[in-house]
Each structure stands twice: as structure tokens, then as C-alpha cells.
Amino acid sequence: MPTSADNKGKAPACIVPEIALGMDPQVQVTWDLIEPGLDTIMTNFKTGLTFELYMDYYQAAYQYCVQSRNMSTSTNLGMGMGLIGGEPLYYCVEHYFARHLEASKEGSNGLTDEPLLRFYASEWMRYTRGAGIVKNIFSYLDRHWIKTTRENGRKDVYVIFTLALVKWRECMLSHVQQDWRLTEAILKQIEKQRNGDAIDASLLKSVIESFVSLGIDQSDNSNVPHGRPQLDLYRTDFEQRFIAATQAYYERESTAFVAANTVVDYMKKAEVRLKEEDDRIEMYMHPSSRGKLIPVCEWVLIHGHRQLLWDEFQNLLDGEKREDLSRMYLLLQRLPNSEGFAPLLDIFEDHVKRMGLAAVEKAAGASPDSIEAEAYVEALLQVHSQNMSVVNEALRGDPAFVASMDKACREFINRNKATGSASSKSPELLARHTDSLLKKSNKNAAEASLEEALNQVMILFKYLEDKDVFQKFYSVSLSRRLVHFTSASDDAESSMISKLKEACGFEYTQKLARMFADMEVSKSLNDKFKEKMAATHDKAELDIDFYCLVLANGVWPLSQTTTDFVIPTELQPSYKRFEGFYSNQHSGRKLQWCWHLSRNDIRTSGFNQKYVFQVSTFQAAILLQFNTSDTLTFDEIQKATGLAPNTLKGNLALLVKAKVLQEVDESYSVNNGFKSKKLRVNLNLPIKSEQKTESKDVMKTVDDDRRLLLDACIVRIMKARKTLKHAQLIQEVITLMATRFQPKVPEIKKAIDSLIDKDYLERVEDSRDTYAYVA
Known part of the structure; x- marks a missing residue:
């Protein structure tokens, strides 16, 4: 065959293989017409082929197939293929492709690395483009003789374009892949790119895609008609060696990098490398390689250095390095079965727990037994909020880390320096904090901020182990807000009960809801009482604005006090009128008066200004004694009021502390010098002993x-x-x-x-x- 530069890429003219001549000598005539056109198509089809010539070649192939139908071999006759000829022409085309590729093989000799890739890619593009036109010339052969032959089981016969690919694989690819010459050239270019050098990615894409196109399953002709490739060649000739080279490269690089840089820098490096490999697949690889390449990179870059990352986790938590925590999370998340997180969950749980215990200890100071509810709750919420934001922002709200945080919160909220060994302390403090939120005295009682504050309460509530303790303290505080009309908002009260009901069920809040029902009934009852009194008494007789709450026994958590309390003379008429009214309304029912929960407004006239004292009924009974006496002893006051000594002592102490009364030699008198900036003075404060x-x-x-x-x-x-x-x-x-x-x-x-x-x-x-x- 010719080897000169002028004839490079051109097969010798009009050579017909012996097997074709043996079947039909007349094929030589047809081939003499067609082969010059094939030379033009396969070498320079853009400038050397006109439409008229193309149609001449097509007609020659077509006429031969039709006219040679009686020239089929005895084998074909036995297979029922005598009506359509074409086998000799098929062998001519097969032989032509093989002869044509000899020049490409010779041109690749001595080439390596990038020059080999460029030569291979150029020859591949020229060859496949030409083969695409050749298949059209022999399309009649494709549709008839080749189709029928394949259907009758011939596994060595292919449609013309697939035949071209098979011959390239047998002749050209096998030649350039001796000692993996072509694959090694690809791998060197990829390593150059990883090292930061610029390469021609389109060149690699063209060569690697040829491996995919050449993956013809020669044992299964069902894939041949449409040229659908298999990936066996791609995997054996490129992917397997590429994956092995990748693993070796990153093992060397990662080991050297961690020895000379910080863990955070390594995570950034690993992040970049993983992104580069993902982009590399998009640039010039088959998508199926992602499922093999990325896991290998993750195994080397992450799994191989996971202990290093685990050891750094605590430092990142302590330093609030959320960006780096997020980076670590996203890297470890790539490991299968969450194995990258197992040690971190325990570290995070211990971290949150230690933070919570330290925050409570700081808030408690030197007197943990008397820690303020607001300070206590604020400390707990601050720890929860801080770590919840870490989970949501840095750890992507991962349920496993949420569970670790919940476990830690449950531990430090129920057992800390303020609670000691009493698990009931946290529910009590949280209930007292909730009470302060729902009172009128709350400075942040705006609807939106109050609702948010209640949501914060429920965050802590879910961690309480003794929710029944919260319920009891909450019931007591709710009853006082309702009885004393100090609720900031009925809507807020209802909202809180709804939240508790959602968390613990209907039974948990049943009595709380009944309290509100009693308040509505009492309002209706008092309206009727006022209407009745207005109709039966003169206005002068009703000089006291009397309002009475009638509450169901067993629903309200109100203590019943056994006392010989003497009702002040000033209250007697109103008291008796209501007793009579209620008896008429509800025959057979008996009222048990809770004087220790009642309250009164008393107007003063003996000071430099007229004040209104907000007092309990017990305090009112004490103060009213001084309308008739300037000075009274403890025993005299006790006898006049009927109060128990401890109860009287506590109430007198409050009045003395407020400087309304003054104590001299165990005697009490009104402090005529009393002054206050407020005209309404609240003296009804809780007694510590109570x-x-x-x-x-x-x-x-x-x-x-x-x-x-x-x-x-x-x-x-x-x-x-x-x-x-x-x-x-x-x-x-x-x-x-x-x-x-x-x-x-x-x-x-x-x-x-x-x-x-x-x-x-x-x-x-x-x-x-x-x-x-x-x-």
C-alpha cells in the first residue's frame, strides 16, 4: 500500500477482497465506480464531493444490490436470502475501512502525550464524519441485506456506520493503546490540570467520547442498528485506570497538605478539589463516572482524614466558627451511613450541656437557691438559641444534631446548680416566668412580642421532665391573675392554654379552661346582682363597689384557710346582701369565702395627699382599725381582726415596710408622714413565708x-x-x-x-x- 505523504489517508484504488470476488466477480465493476468517491469522502469530503457525485455513488450501490439478487451464495439461499444481494459489496466496504486506517496507524507511530491526543482526535473526527456519509451511500444495503442477515443470526455483520466503528476499534484504537499509550496521555493531561496548568479540555472530551462511541457489544446485535454504545470499552480502557490514578494522586497530595497546613485550610482544599472533580465530569467525562469518581475522592479526602476533622470540631464550636462548621458538616455528610457524624454527636451534646450548666451557674451567682425566674429562663433560652442557630445555619438542621441538642437541653434544664437534686425547680421557675409575662405589669406586653415570648416558654417546656409540676404552678398563677384581674391579655392567656393543650393533650388543660368558664359565669352573676341591688336599695346604701367571683370547688387551685377572720364592719352589708342574693339564685349551695385572696381599694384622707391603697382584705381589716384608734398593740389588732398570729405578723411587716404604719415598742400607729410619688399605691405584695x-x-x-x-x-x-x-x-x-x-x-x-x-x-x-x- 502507498505510504508517501501525498497519498497519506488514501486507500489503494479499486481493490476488492477475494471473498467478495469469489461470491460475485461483477462486484469489481461496481466497486471501481464507488471507491474513488469513498476516498474523497474519507479524506476531504467538504471540497471534493458534489451532490451529483454523491447520487452517482448511491445509485451504483443501489443498482448492484437489486441486480445481484440471483448471485447470492448457497449459504444465503439456504437462509432464504436469495432475492436480495449485497454480501460481496458489504465485504468490499469492510475491507476498505481496514485499508484506510493503515495510514492513520502509521501516522500515530512515535507520538505520545498531547501530540498523540491531537493526532488521534483529528483522525477520529475526520474518520467518523466520513463514515457518516458513507453509511448514507450504502443505506439500501443497510435496510435490506444487512438487516435481513442480522435478523437471521449473523453476529459478525453490522450496519455500515457501526462497521466503521468496529474497524476503528480493531485497527486504530488497538494500535494506539499498546502499553496504554493513549490512556496514559489522557491521564497526564488530567494531572497537569490538577496541578494548575491550562489544558485543552475539548481535546480530552473528544478522545474520551470516542471510547464511549466505540463500546459496541459485538456479541449482541440488538444494540447495533442505532449505534447505541456500551460502556465496557470506556470503563476498561479509561475509567478504571483514571480512578486508580485519581486515588493515588489525592493520597499523595492530601498527606502532604495536612502536614503543612491547618485543618480549616485542609477542609477548604478538600472542598475545592471535590468541586473540581465534579466539574471535570461535566467537562469531558461520561456522566456515569460520577458515581465512581466522587466516592473515591470522598474516601481519600474525607474518610482518610476524618479523625483530623473530628479532633477539630470542638475548637470550631468553642470559637463559634460557623462557616467552618458548615464546611466540616458538608464534607462529613458525604460519607456513607452518616459514619462521619457519629463522634461529633457526642461532642456536640457534651458541648451544649456544658454551656447550659455554665450559663445557669453564672446567672445563679452565689445564691442558686434564690435565683430569679427571669434570669434563669433567659440563661436557658440564650444557650438554646445560640446552639439552635448553630444547628440550623452550620449543621443544616440535621435531625441527628437536633436530637443531640435536645438530649443535652433536657439534661441541663432539669439538673443544674439552681435545681440541685430537685427536678421540680425548673418547672416552677418557668411557670413563674410565664406568670410575669402574662401579667399587666409586663413591660413587653405588646401582642406580637408577648406571643413570641410565650413561644420561647414552650421551647423550654418541651424539655421539662416534670410537666405536671409546671401545670400545678401555672394553675396557681393563672388563678391569681384571673382573681386579681391582672392578666395582660385574654388572647394571650387563651394562646398559652392552646399551646399547652397541643403539647400535652386536652386533659392537661381541662381545669385551666374551666377557670375561664367560671370567670364568665361570675361576670353574668355580678351583673344580675347589681341590677337586683339597684332595684331594691337606695344608691346611698350601695356606697361600696362590691364584686364577687364564684369559683367551682375542685377546679381552682386555691387553698382553703381555716380562720376566725372578723369581716370589717364596712364590708358587712355588702357581704350579707350577696349571700342572700346567691341563696335565692342557688338554693342549697353554700359559699366558702376566700378572704385571703380578696382585695380592696381604700381611699385615705389623713395624709398630705389623698391616696388609694390597693390592699388585701386582711390588710384592709388591719388599716380600718386605725379609723377609731391612733395606736394599737399586736394583740389588740389580732383580737379585732381574728387573724392568725403568723398571718397578722406578715401583713403588718408589709405595711411597716411600706411606711404606712410605724412600729414603736410593739405598738402600731399610722405614719402621718407617709409620702408616695404614686397616688395609687399597691400594698398587696406577696409574703415570702407564704x-x-x-x-x-x-x-x-x-x-x-x-x-x-x-x-x-x-x-x-x-x-x-x-x-x-x-x-x-x-x-x-x-x-x-x-x-x-x-x-x-x-x-x-x-x-x-x-x-x-x-x-x-x-x-x-x-x-x-x-x-x-x-x-
Whole structure:
């Protein structure tokens, strides 16, 4: 064959393979007409081929296929293919492609690296473009003889364009891939690009895409008609070696980089490298490589140095480095099965817990037992808010980190320096804080800010283990706000109850809702009372504005005091009129008066200005005694009011502290020099001794309620299950009670024993750790 520069890329003219001549000598005539045109098409089709010549070549191929139908071989006749000829012409085309590629093979000799890539890409583009036109010339052959032959099982026959690809793979590719010459040239260019040098990405794209196009499954002709490629060649000749080279490259680079740079710098480097590899796939690789390349990069760059990242996590948390925390999260997130996060979850949980404990200790100062509710709640919320923003911003709101934070919050909120060993302290302080929010005295009582503050309360509420303690303290404070008309907003009160109902269910808030119903009933009752009094009494007789709340016993958490309180003379008429009115309205009902919760407004006339004192009924009874006496002893006041010594002592102390009264030698008198900037002076302040007693009373109620709840819960479970093992019963009780409180195992055991004694349960004789329900 010719090898001169002038004939490079041109096959010798009009050569017909012997196998074709043996089938039909007349094929030589047709081939002599067609082959010169193929030379033009395969070397310089843009300038050397006219439409007229193209049609001449097409007609020659077509006429041969039609006219040679009786020249088929005996093999073809046996296969039922004698009506359409074309096999000799097919072998001519196959032989031509092979001869044509000899010049390309020779041209590639001695080339390596980028020159080899450029030569290969140029030859590939010229060859495939030419083959695309050649297939059109032989389209009749494609549609008839080749189609029929394939359908009859010939696996070595292809449509013309696929035949061209098969010959390129057999002749050209196998030649340039000796010692992986072409693949190594690609890998060197990729390494240059990774090292920061500029390369021709389109060149690599052209060469690599040829591997995809040449992936013809020669054992399965079903893929041949449309030239649909397989990826076997792409994977064996390029992808496998590329992945191995990538792993080796990043193992070397990452090891050297971490030895000379900070962890944060390494994370930035890894982030950039992963982005580069993803872009590399877009630039010149088959998309299927992403599923293999990226995991290998992640394994080397992240998994291989995960301990380094884990060790840095605490430093980033301590330094509030949210951008770097986010970077670390996104890197470790790439590892399978969340294995990158496992150690970090424990670190984060411990970090949040330590922050919470430190914040409470700082807020408590030297007196943790008397920490203010507002300071306590603010400290807890600050820790929660700070770490929640870390989770949302840096850790993408990952549920695993949310769970770790919840676990830490539950721990430090229920057990810290302020609570000591009493898990009831946090619910009590949170309830007192909520009370301050919902009072009229709240400076931030604007609707929007109040609603947000209540939402903040519910954030902490969900972490409380003893939610029943919160309920009791909240009930007490709610009852006082309602009784004293100090609620900042009815809407806010309703909103808070709705939030509690959503969190704990209807039963949790049932009594709270009943309180509001009682308030509405009382309003209606007082309206009727006023109408009745206005109709039956002169206006002069009704000189006191009397309003009475009638509250259902058992709903309101109001303590009943046994006292011999003497109702002041000034209040007697109003008191008796209401008693009579109520008796007529509700025959058979008896009112129990809660004087310790009542309040009064008293106008003064003995000071330099006229003041209105806001006082409790007990304080009013004390002050009214000084209308008839200038000086009174403790015993005289006690006898006149009927108050218990401790109650009287506390109320006198408040009045002396407010400088309304003065004490001299165990005698009390009005301080005529009393002055105040406010004309309305609130003297109805809580007495510390009463607050302490109230806390004890609430906790006693909680303990009593818990015993009843445990009994009811156990009976309900056993009634449904009939028999149950001890461990299962304990677990079910803990689960069901979780929305109210965390019962201790000894408490549950004690309740079980009590129910056995009461014949609600019994032990199964042949299984002592199993209980049975007694119907």
C-alpha cells in the first residue's frame, strides 16, 4: 500500500477482497465506480464531493444490490436470502475501512502525550464524519441485506456506520493503546490540570467520547442498528485506570497538605478539589463516572482524614466558627451511613450541656437557691438559641444534631446548680416566668412580642421532665391573675392554654379552661346582682363597689384557710346582701369565702395627699382599725381582726415596710408622714413565708396527683392487656406518663404493690414476675 505523504489517508484504488470476488466477480465493476468517491469522502469530503457525485455513488450501490439478487451464495439461499444481494459489496466496504486506517496507524507511530491526543482526535473526527456519509451511500444495503442477515443470526455483520466503528476499534484504537499509550496521555493531561496548568479540555472530551462511541457489544446485535454504545470499552480502557490514578494522586497530595497546613485550610482544599472533580465530569467525562469518581475522592479526602476533622470540631464550636462548621458538616455528610457524624454527636451534646450548666451557674451567682425566674429562663433560652442557630445555619438542621441538642437541653434544664437534686425547680421557675409575662405589669406586653415570648416558654417546656409540676404552678398563677384581674391579655392567656393543650393533650388543660368558664359565669352573676341591688336599695346604701367571683370547688387551685377572720364592719352589708342574693339564685349551695385572696381599694384622707391603697382584705381589716384608734398593740389588732398570729405578723411587716404604719415598742400607729410619688399605691405584695408554704403545698399536691395518676395508668394498662410481665408493665407506664412526668421505678413498684393489696392486680402463681388484672 502507498505510504508517501501525498497519498497519506488514501486507500489503494479499486481493490476488492477475494471473498467478495469469489461470491460475485461483477462486484469489481461496481466497486471501481464507488471507491474513488469513498476516498474523497474519507479524506476531504467538504471540497471534493458534489451532490451529483454523491447520487452517482448511491445509485451504483443501489443498482448492484437489486441486480445481484440471483448471485447470492448457497449459504444465503439456504437462509432464504436469495432475492436480495449485497454480501460481496458489504465485504468490499469492510475491507476498505481496514485499508484506510493503515495510514492513520502509521501516522500515530512515535507520538505520545498531547501530540498523540491531537493526532488521534483529528483522525477520529475526520474518520467518523466520513463514515457518516458513507453509511448514507450504502443505506439500501443497510435496510435490506444487512438487516435481513442480522435478523437471521449473523453476529459478525453490522450496519455500515457501526462497521466503521468496529474497524476503528480493531485497527486504530488497538494500535494506539499498546502499553496504554493513549490512556496514559489522557491521564497526564488530567494531572497537569490538577496541578494548575491550562489544558485543552475539548481535546480530552473528544478522545474520551470516542471510547464511549466505540463500546459496541459485538456479541449482541440488538444494540447495533442505532449505534447505541456500551460502556465496557470506556470503563476498561479509561475509567478504571483514571480512578486508580485519581486515588493515588489525592493520597499523595492530601498527606502532604495536612502536614503543612491547618485543618480549616485542609477542609477548604478538600472542598475545592471535590468541586473540581465534579466539574471535570461535566467537562469531558461520561456522566456515569460520577458515581465512581466522587466516592473515591470522598474516601481519600474525607474518610482518610476524618479523625483530623473530628479532633477539630470542638475548637470550631468553642470559637463559634460557623462557616467552618458548615464546611466540616458538608464534607462529613458525604460519607456513607452518616459514619462521619457519629463522634461529633457526642461532642456536640457534651458541648451544649456544658454551656447550659455554665450559663445557669453564672446567672445563679452565689445564691442558686434564690435565683430569679427571669434570669434563669433567659440563661436557658440564650444557650438554646445560640446552639439552635448553630444547628440550623452550620449543621443544616440535621435531625441527628437536633436530637443531640435536645438530649443535652433536657439534661441541663432539669439538673443544674439552681435545681440541685430537685427536678421540680425548673418547672416552677418557668411557670413563674410565664406568670410575669402574662401579667399587666409586663413591660413587653405588646401582642406580637408577648406571643413570641410565650413561644420561647414552650421551647423550654418541651424539655421539662416534670410537666405536671409546671401545670400545678401555672394553675396557681393563672388563678391569681384571673382573681386579681391582672392578666395582660385574654388572647394571650387563651394562646398559652392552646399551646399547652397541643403539647400535652386536652386533659392537661381541662381545669385551666374551666377557670375561664367560671370567670364568665361570675361576670353574668355580678351583673344580675347589681341590677337586683339597684332595684331594691337606695344608691346611698350601695356606697361600696362590691364584686364577687364564684369559683367551682375542685377546679381552682386555691387553698382553703381555716380562720376566725372578723369581716370589717364596712364590708358587712355588702357581704350579707350577696349571700342572700346567691341563696335565692342557688338554693342549697353554700359559699366558702376566700378572704385571703380578696382585695380592696381604700381611699385615705389623713395624709398630705389623698391616696388609694390597693390592699388585701386582711390588710384592709388591719388599716380600718386605725379609723377609731391612733395606736394599737399586736394583740389588740389580732383580737379585732381574728387573724392568725403568723398571718397578722406578715401583713403588718408589709405595711411597716411600706411606711404606712410605724412600729414603736410593739405598738402600731399610722405614719402621718407617709409620702408616695404614686397616688395609687399597691400594698398587696406577696409574703415570702407564704410563697415558701405555697411551693411546699403545690409539691404535696403534685405528689398526691402522681400517686393517683400512676394507679390509674397501671389499671388502664392491665385492663387492656389482662396479663403482663413486670418489666413490660414498668416500661409501658414510663412511656404513657412521659407527657406528664418521669416516674421513678421504685414509685411504680410501690403503686403496683398498692394495687395488689387493693385487689386490682394479682401475681400469676406459676410466674411471679407476671401480673394479672382482677376483673
